[in-house]
Amino acid sequence: MKHFNNVFFIALLVSIFAITACTDGKEDLLLPPEEEIKEPGDGEAQNEIKLADLIGTYKVQTVWIDGASVLDGWEVGDIWEIAQDGIRIACAPKVEFTYANSTLKVNEVDYKVSVTGNSYSVSFTADNKSIVLLLATTSDVCLISEPDPTPTEPYVPPVVGTVELDKLYGYATADAGTTGGAGATAANTHHFNNGKALQQWLNLREKNKSLVPAIVWLSGTFNKDEGRGGSSPWFDVKRTGNITFIGTDDFTMKNIGFFLVEATNIIIRNIYIEMPKADNGADGVSMQKSNNVWVDHCTFKSMNQTSDYEDGSCDITHGTFNVTVSWSHFINAQKTCLIGHSDSQSDDVKITATLHHNFFDQSNSRHPRVRYGKVHVYNNYFNKVSTYGVGSAYGAMVLVENNYFDGVHLPTDICTYPAKKSGSSYVSNLTGKVAGYLFEADNTYVNKPSNASDPYPFINVEYKAYNGEKLSTPLTYNDFKPAYDYIVDASETIKDVVPSGAGVGKLGYQTAPVEVDNGGIAVTPGQGGEDPDPGITPPVGEPVIGNWTKSDIGTSGGSCTSNGSEIITITGKGKFESSAQVFTFVYQKISGDFAITAKLDSYDRNNTSNPNQGVAGLLFTTDIGATGKNFIHALAGKGGDGYYYSHRLDADSAADRKKLNDPTSSDSDVYLKLERVGDTYNASYSLDGGTTYGNPITGNFTSALPPELYVGLVVNSGDNSKVSTAVFSDVQINEEPQSF
Incomplete structure (x- = not known):
């Protein structure tokens, strides 16, 4: 007979909740209104069933829920294989169990085995409902083989060393690297305390296609109406490059963010962003068609946790590549980091990004959520994130290593087999039926919740789609490994290392080293200024207004x-x-x-x-x-x-x-x-x-x-x-x- 465990829930409750592959929604439990029937085994004396008698292959014939027969559930017809060393349910990977007194025990759930005629039945409770499964022996076999427990190529862990707080690591080091405004002259080092002046200066940079290196210090408070406009709460950084933005420790952007489009070699550091409302899709930092961007030691704070009130804290989309997001603090963020903007590939296949030493502090989801890109996630602290940690879908290649997950029920999520629904909690939160790939190594998991996923964590190196279609050859660590060199902190130290170093105020930027000049832009309403870059003279009489x-x-x-x-x-x-x-x-x-x-x-x-x-x-x-x-x-x-x-x-x-x-x-x-x-x-x-x-x-x-x-x-x-x-x-x- 078959063995029943949490993986059993995957198949059984898929039909109960009528979900489709990898959906985001949560649906109510719906049961067909049928008359009450007598469950198999009721009133019959049962001798203890030996485990040796249960060894074999079975097929689900019928399901009863609170005495009502469910004949057309998805689990009907599923194949179950029971062996001494584990059970495969619905042809899922084999898991362990214990057995005593005709009861299978898996993850604290008891499954009572009975004999019903020439068949076996299993009774258990889920979601406060009494469930009985009727099984029969079968000659059918699972067509999906067990995954190879060891990769062809061994995992070679990175060197544990001293990670410097002020140094760039990751994909942003690629090509010519990310230097921002390094080498800027005194004439191109500015200090803004007026957001409108900053936007005007950026508009002139775009207009003149200026790539002259510039360092921009920011102080005071910038509000939502000081960028493009109140209904578009962001500062446009478009078709320009070689800029470093640095906030002083007391600088705040209230309900406004940055929007990078076709920007190159940009550094954003020590910026405190109170998240804008999702007007016109506003994000804290949004990158589109850009490259070589470093977001470092920033703080992103959610101001309203209502679903969809805010959009992404730091999103990387539309083919943006060579990005590093490091040492940043995400507080109660709802949609932390989207990488890849749609289910169609477009330019997102060339996305590359590194997330390291970030503090995901009771945030919700997308840490990150990746489509198509190649992403490296290491040395981050996931503190009680509520929905899921790292998500991979639509061909993404995500390496997750040396992170610290504290109280996270779903540390990794994949949109593929076997990430189905288990018990009363949704296992997969990612939309779509095309697999994402995820390799996990050397992470620390503590305070595992009672509703934790099973397996824990999810990985995928071989499944192409939700239905179990497989690659001809499983992926290995070398398929995920980035080309750059890096060192890591040991994962067990991350709970102390990251909170002490992440976010605004850790780099000693109490004040700006230059006086306020607002980039030479007059801040009186209706007046504009000139591009301060030498050698680039804007046409006379063309000031910018908003x-x-x-x-x-x-x-x-x-x-x-x-x-x-x-x-x-x-x-x-x-x-x-x-x-x-x-x-x-x-x-x-x-x-x-x-x-x-x-x-x-x-x-x-x-x-x-x-x-x-x-x-x-x-x-x-x-x-x-x-x-x-x-x-x-x-x-x-x-x-x-x-x-x-x-x-x-x-x-x-x-x-x-x-x-x-x-x-x-x-x-x-x-x-x-x-x-x-x-x-x-x-x-x-x-x-x-x-x-x-x-x-x-x-x-x-x-x-x-x-x-x-x-x-x-x-x-x-x-x-x-x-x-x-x-x-x-x-x-x-x-x-x-x-x-x-």
Whole structure:
């Protein structure tokens, strides 16, 4: 007969809870409403069954739950093999058991064996329900062989030595290494205590594609509205590189993070981040399409443990590679570190990351959760993390060694066989049916909870998918081993070493070594600054306001000021003619389809004499450097004598300008609207506060528009000598309010 243990729960309770492979959800126990029946063995005298009589192979015939028969459960038909040295249930790997008084005992659970006719039955209790299994002998055999308990190539442990608190280790040492702003001159060493100034400085770095080494000290408190904007609470570090960000020990980023895109050679150290709300997917630190990034001695603190209120603390996605996250403290984090952003491979196959000496302090999950990448997790302290520790799925290769797991019921998680449901706890929390690979060695496990997974921990070096499909040759340690050299602390010391060294305040950065200069950026609302990098001079008259850039097209000689929030005042002179255009343009670059709307509070033309050549409104163009008949654009705006659209749909052609269609209702609040849909634009206006717009004017561009356009607010006067003034407010892009 068969032997029943915790692995038995894996098959039995899969059907009871009706889960699919590796799901995240928790479903209620559902039982078919059947009449009560007599359980096998009731009222019959039973002699003790000898273990020798149970040795053999069996198949599950029927299941009873609280006396009700469950005939179509997933476990019906499962094969069980019982031997003197262990049992295989549902063809799972063999596990040990004890046997006495016709009772199998596995992990403190008693399974009572009885004889029912020519069959055996097993009775036990799970989830406060009485469960009976009816078995019959079978000639069928398990098609999945036992995993090789020893790898072909032996594990060679790393050298135990002195790990330096201030030294870079891991994948971020690859290629040219990660040096950040090393070598920065005094002119490129800055101290910011104003978040808006920092974002403006970063915008200029992106605009000029600057890679000049820079060291950036941060002090004070930066808030959610000081980066891209209140609904996008992060600082954009885009298309730039060779920067070191260092926070002083008392510096705090409140509800705002960093967003790295196409950034290279970036160091982020000693930054205290109070996690932002997951607005537009905001993270503490997010890396996309970047490389050689070192996040070190940072603290990430969850401010709201409600499910999905916050997103990732430190996420590595979209093909980012050569990353090290070290000596950081994650406090109550809900989604600690996502590595690999989707179930489709895309660029994530080239992800490489190291996580070492991090303190996962009563956090929830993703420490990390990996898709496709190659990741090394060592010398981390997992203190009572609640859902799971390290997760591997979708072909990821994760090496987990010399860590310390304290009170963790699921230290490692894999999305593959045999990670199923066991008892009343979910064994696998990872979505998908494609296996992740995980090699575990020399970790310390203490205070193992009563609901701990079985096996403990999970590993996978051979299964390709949830159903037990296997690799032709199992993976070995050498498949997981990183190419770089490293030393480790002994795992049993991590509970003391990591808390004493992880997080902000451990590197002696009480104050910055340079005075506050905010990168040369004026912090008065509406004023901008210049890129402080020598040798890179931004175009004259193009300060940045929040995420917006002001540019004089032609000789507009305009200006722009804001109230520090949603209202912006723009001045400009010049004419908007078919063969030449002069105006002030406040813009940002937008990719893909969009709709921009704005309230036009006022337009003072200063008594200019050409009402049909002056405009205040919305415009997009493919190239702000183009002039005359090469200036391809679409515009919706107010002129001196009405509301107009203008467009040039093909280069070397005249522009077309006519009146917009009038809306059907009005109460004098003027809103303008300009949309891009593929290679088409729509222009319209509203006189009732944006509730009702007139029928849009539509234009189709002759050539395909580029993915990214310059989009924004335009003002001129219709006169080359007089200046007009327009005031805009409630500017929205795709219904997202903008600030200036």
